Amino acid sequence: MTAVSQLMQRDPTNSNRRHSFGVLTSSSSAALNAPYAASQSGKAPSANATALSLSRSMSIASNAGGPMRRSHSKSTLFNEDVLEVSLLKSPARNTNIRAPYQPGVQGSWSDRAPAHGHAQQEVAVLDRLQGQERELWVKVDPTHTVEYLKTRIQSRQGQEGRRIIPAHIQVLIFNGRERDDNEMVRLSVAAAHPGPAPPNAPLVLELHARAVCIVLRRAGARSVDQHVHVVWAAAGLVGHGTYVRCMYICSHTHTHAHTLQVWDILSGREGGHAKAVFMVEPRVNELVSWFLASVSDFSGQQCQTPKADRQLDRQLSPTTSCADASFALPVERLSLNHDADADSTLFFGEGMEGVGDCISMSPSTPSSPRSVPSPAAPLSPVLGAKSSMLRAGPDEPPSKHARYRDLQVEVGSPDVLSAETTPTADVLDDPMCQDRGLIGSPGNMEAGSVACSFDGISLKLRMQCAGSPVCTPTRTPSIVSRGVLLDMVELRKVNKENTKNNYKYSSESHILFRGSRTACMNQLDERKFHLMNDLVLEVQSGLRHGHVPEELSTSGRDSLSLHTTGRDSVSQDASWEEGRASWWEQHQGDTDFDYGDLVQNCCGGTYMMRNKSGAQTAVFKPTDEEPYAPSNPKGFTGMMDVESGMKAGVTVGGGAARECAAFLLDHDGRGGVPCTAMLRITHTTLQADRPAEVQMKVGSLQRFQLHDCTAEDVGTARFDPTQVHSIGVLDVRTFNMDRNSDNVLVKMASTSSAPVQLVPIDHGYILPSYKHLEVRASRLNRAC
Amino acid sequence: MACARLTVRLLQEVHACWLYWPQAKEPYSEDMLEYLDALDAEKDLMLLRSTLTLPEDCLLTLFIGTTLIQTAAREGLTLHDTGMLLVREAPDRPSAIEEVVSRAVMLAESDGFVSTGVCEDFYASVKMHLTVLIGQLIRAHQLE
Numbered sequence: 001m002t003a004v005s006q007l008m009q010r011d012p013t014n015s016n017r018r019h020s021f022g023v024l025t026s027s028s029s030a031a032l033n034a035p036y037a038a039s040q041s042g043k044a045p046s047a048n049a050t051a052l053s054l055s056r057s058m059s060i061a062s063n064a065g066g067p068m069r070r071s072h073s074k075s076t077l078f079n080e081d082v083l084e085v086s087l088l089k090s091p092a093r094n095t096n097i098r099a100p101y102q103p104g105v106q107g108s109w110s111d112r113a114p115a116h117g118h119a120q121q122e123v124a125v126l127d128r129l130q131g132q133e134r135e136l137w138v139k140v141d142p143t144h145t146v147e148y149l150k151t152r153i154q155s156r157q158g159q160e161g162r163r164i165i166p167a168h169i170q171v172l173i174f175n176g177r178e179r180d181d182n183e184m185v186r187l188s189v190a191a192a193h194p195g196p197a198p199p200n201a202p203l204v205l206e207l208h209a210r211a212v213c214i215v216l217r218r219a220g221a222r223s224v225d226q227h228v229h230v231v232w233a234a235a236g237l238v239g240h241g242t243y244v245r246c247m248y249i250c251s252h253t254h255t256h257a258h259t260l261q262v263w264d265i266l267s268g269r270e271g272g273h274a275k276a277v278f279m280v281e282p283r284v285n286e287l288v289s290w291f292l293a294s295v296s297d298f299s300g301q302q303c304q305t306p307k308a309d310r311q312l313d314r315q316l317s318p319t320t321s322c323a324d325a326s327f328a329l330p331v332e333r334l335s336l337n338h339d340a341d342a343d344s345t346l347f348f349g350e351g352m353e354g355v356g357d358c359i360s361m362s363p364s365t366p367s368s369p370r371s372v373p374s375p376a377a378p379l380s381p382v383l384g385a386k387s388s389m390l391r392a393g394p395d396e397p398p399s400k401h402a403r404y405r406d407l408q409v410e411v412g413s414p415d416v417l418s419a420e421t422t423p424t425a426d427v428l429d430d431p432m433c434q435d436r437g438l439i440g441s442p443g444n445m446e447a448g449s450v451a452c453s454f455d456g457i458s459l460k461l462r463m464q465c466a467g468s469p470v471c472t473p474t475r476t477p478s479i480v481s482r483g484v485l486l487d488m489v490e491l492r493k494v495n496k497e498n499t500k501n502n503y504k505y506s507s508e509s510h511i512l513f514r515g516s517r518t519a520c521m522n523q524l525d526e527r528k529f530h531l532m533n534d535l536v537l538e539v540q541s542g543l544r545h546g547h548v549p550e551e552l553s554t555s556g557r558d559s560l561s562l563h564t565t566g567r568d569s570v571s572q573d574a575s576w577e578e579g580r581a582s583w584w585e586q587h588q589g590d591t592d593f594d595y596g597d598l599v600q601n602c603c604g605g606t607y608m609m610r611n612k613s614g615a616q617t618a619v620f621k622p623t624d625e626e627p628y629a630p631s632n633p634k635g636f637t638g639m640m641d642v643e644s645g646m647k648a649g650v651t652v653g654g655g656a657a658r659e660c661a662a663f664l665l666d667h668d669g670r671g672g673v674p675c676t677a678m679l680r681i682t683h684t685t686l687q688a689d690r691p692a693e694v695q696m697k698v699g700s701l702q703r704f705q706l707h708d709c710t711a712e713d714v715g716t717a718r719f720d721p722t723q724v725h726s727i728g729v730l731d732v733r734t735f736n737m738d739r740n741s742d743n744v745l746v747k748m749a750s751t752s753s754a755p756v757q758l759v760p761i762d763h764g765y766i767l768p769s770y771k772h773l774e775v776r777a778s779r780l781n782r783a784c
Numbered sequence: 785m786a787c788a789r790l791t792v793r794l795l796q797e798v799h800a801c802w803l804y805w806p807q808a809k810e811p812y813s814e815d816m817l818e819y820l821d822a823l824d825a826e827k828d829l830m831l832l833r834s835t836l837t838l839p840e841d842c843l844l845t846l847f848i849g850t851t852l853i854q855t856a857a858r859e860g861l862t863l864h865d866t867g868m869l870l871v872r873e874a875p876d877r878p879s880a881i882e883e884v885v886s887r888a889v890m891l892a893e894s895d896g897f898v899s900t901g902v903c904e905d906f907y908a909s910v911k912m913h914l915t916v917l918i919g920q921l922i923r924a925h926q927l928e
Contacts, residue, residue, distance in 0.1 A: 523831045650842075657836045664831055665846070670819065678836065716805045724807035725816050728863040731800055732870065733823075733849035741801040769841040770848060770910075773885045 123185070124204045125153055125172075136207075140185055146172055147181035153207065173206040511536055512678040512698065528664065532677035535703050538611045539618050539679075603627040603634060604655070604764075608704065620679065622699035623653045626764065649737070649768025656700035662763035663702075665734065670726040672759050674703040705759045707745035714746050720755040727760045734766035735773075800867050808864040812857060820857040825850035840907065847911055848885060851918050859922045869921065884921055888913035 125136040138152045150170045172179045511532055521529070599606040605625025611617040625632050629652050650658070656678060663676035679701040711719075731739050745759040802808050812820065825847045832838055832846070856866040869880040878886070891913045897906035 519834045523834045654838070654842075657838050661832050661836055661838060664835060665828055667823075668819070711801060716807070719805065719807055721807040721810050722813055722816065724802050724805055725810075725812055725863055728800065728802045728808055728867065729816070729820065729853055731802070732853045732863075732866055733846060735845050735849050735870070736800065739800045739802070744801065767838060767842040767845050769839070770844040770885060770889075771841055773845070773848075773882050 123149065125156075126204060126206050135204075142185050144185050145181065146179045146183045146185060149185055149205075150181075170207060174204075179205075512680050524664070525667075528675070531675040535618055535675050535701065536677060536679060539609045539620075539701060598633060603632075604629075605633045609701070616704045618704050619702045620681070620697075620699055621656055621659065621702075621764070622697045623656045624697075625699075626652055626655045628652050649772030650765055655764030656698070658766050659700040659702060659763050662730065662734065662760075662766055666730055671730040672723065672726070672757070673730070673763070674705050674759060674761065676700055676702040676763075702761070705745055705761070706747070707759060708748040709746050711741040711744035711746055711758065714756065718749075718754075718756050719758060723755075723758045727758060730760065731766075734763070735768055736763065736766045737768060738762060738765040800871070803864060803867045803871065808867065809862055811860075811862055817857060820854055823850055823854055825854075844907060844910065848881070848914060848918075851915055852881060855918050855922050859926055861922065861925065865925065869925070880921055880925075884914065884917045888917055 123138050123140055125138055136153065136156050138149065138156050140149050140152055144152075150172065153170060153172075599608055599619070604627045605622055607620040607622075608616050609618040609620050623629065660676045660678050663673045666673040677700070679699060681697045681699075727739075727744065730736070739760070743760065743762040745761055747757040747759065749756050828846060828850060829843050832843055852869065853866055856869075872879045872882075888910050892906055892909035895909050897903065897909050
């Protein structure tokens, strides 16, 4: 997964990235065959994304140009959402995922492999975890690294509907030796066949997996050793080809040090356990899923019938689809708190004492029904048979739901997030830079945190700086990134009494900044921050119940928007709220989410956001829907972070930061740039019979300006010189490449002689790279 | 319109609708001159660096632009004059600022700095040369 994200973003040679309007690429038509691709259109993969065949739900802009309906990927790799993470640049775990072809490196394959290194070789992988002699055939380039091969294996497993072993825990064994991630596949083969390789000799690799282990622990168990015992019982199974997944959750009654101690033991940092093939590395989204699973019991019915059983299984394993790459970060520490006033029953039921407190989480561990035919199968039979102490009894159904209040997760792993894997491009979605939430959601969340919540549960992400100075003038972005990490994810269960019809739905928006809060606030004009805050709160109030999808709310919406273009929209409050509430009553089954109305007269995905009274408030431009970005709703799709097809010197996906930069650079509001903020919208849906979803979009949010026309339509005589100068100065400072007169809005004055007011908008193409200026000039000099 | 866009795209130049507006040829007001004088390119760079994730080579562009408008305003150039330095007179001739930038980069490279990897020294050198060259450019423009 991470490999693909790198490939997608680092392939500047692929010039054929523009697709004409509405034309499907071959990869997209293949994706259409996926069962639910047809119903989930709207995502547009680039050609390279075919490597990501695991994500079957990756669908296309088949309705390009039509109303945008948000879709989400339901394919999970233990709930690591492949599609969105890849688009948003997940943290790469290794720098050398696809090694460049090096002609100098000698190997027996180099004779057969063409010089360009694109000869694909089929590799047979024996999946030891399947316990069968089923081979998995994977095509790889001999110049690929082993890590890339792992991602391909993961993809193949998904394609064939097998159980998916995430690449980061795969262990590939060849000739009895584990292959290093950085090793080239070709070298492995060269080692295997010292002479010239037989032409059709298959390369057979054995696939094992490291165990991912978290053990749930109940308050009251006394000794760490007991847990270690359990952990080692689980770890012992690894050798038998079992892929163990369990969770360790420590309750709040334990000290922090205690947690750390167990954690150290688990991760093999302590004592003689270090050589275990054992890795404690849950991902944040796994924990989120687990937590959602443990607190969400919407049906209220016990599993009586097989059908109900299946439903319960589904409830217990909600999918957390996260677009935010930080959710794929490894977890370092976590702790879990109980609800004091709630039922004290623990997750795994009563009557478990001593070692029994430590329960392996299995049936409700998030798992994809497609890749795992029987959710309970992978783990519980093994544990039940070989180490029955792990379960209180086979008859005990995991039907009791914990009353957990908080789950605190800390992540942060500087070594996997190195500077090299975080290119200095326009990385809006750089996981380490984007997640600097500065303000919380309105209401219950404290400042300095961001949160997404729905009626039942709120998920609280607390972003903290890793401690190092974030931004010093001498540092380049890549270095800065190293010190900035998502530190803590906090899950919180709140009162879920008031939910209607088992439907939980909410959207939250957060201003994003890079760097720590203090570092930002030192630099930021406080007035501007408050303006941003107000704007986001206003938009947030409009998102409270979600946005009614456009095509389903015809008459009422239209009349409303007609009314609300007027200046007074407060009177529309009640009817708007009512209309929307009743709409959601009727369409509660439809979880598709619209962020706003798609604006038609531009190439990018631009959405009109409304406030709670339905008035047009702001314009939201998601980064992945800019012209030639992967999810562009109008068919102009391409890759992120390559040079834009619209203008040279800027990269796709960098527009949102530039819009925001224009506002920040417009000191004292002289130029009149409307308030603009980097925004992340988090949209969470939780339903009884559906996987939980967390969707996120990052983009720029600009206050909508009521205007009468653009500068195109007005004679220049009525423009105020000071305003023209202010706009011009801003454009010169930022090298605005797109200041056409359509991008200057005009507010007419009351009298015909008074100067009109100018509002500059659309700053997505400012601040081109200086290289663009310089290189062009030198080329021209040569030409002359 | 489509043709105009195509040209702009080929030329890769700054596109400014205000360039030939009569207001752009008027001198700056006192207030605006004070504002321009108070602009601090390094401070703006810090602001963007700490709040947004723009790459450093784009931030250098902000330095170029700020230095240019400041120097020009101090020497009494109007917005129109300054804008003319950014646009090309002919499609095949680089604009004045493009020449300045490429010369500054050349000078910095001849100083022995490379523009790859961690290149703070390179940027510092480019900035130094840019400041000098932009000053020369403006003065030359005034003499004309």
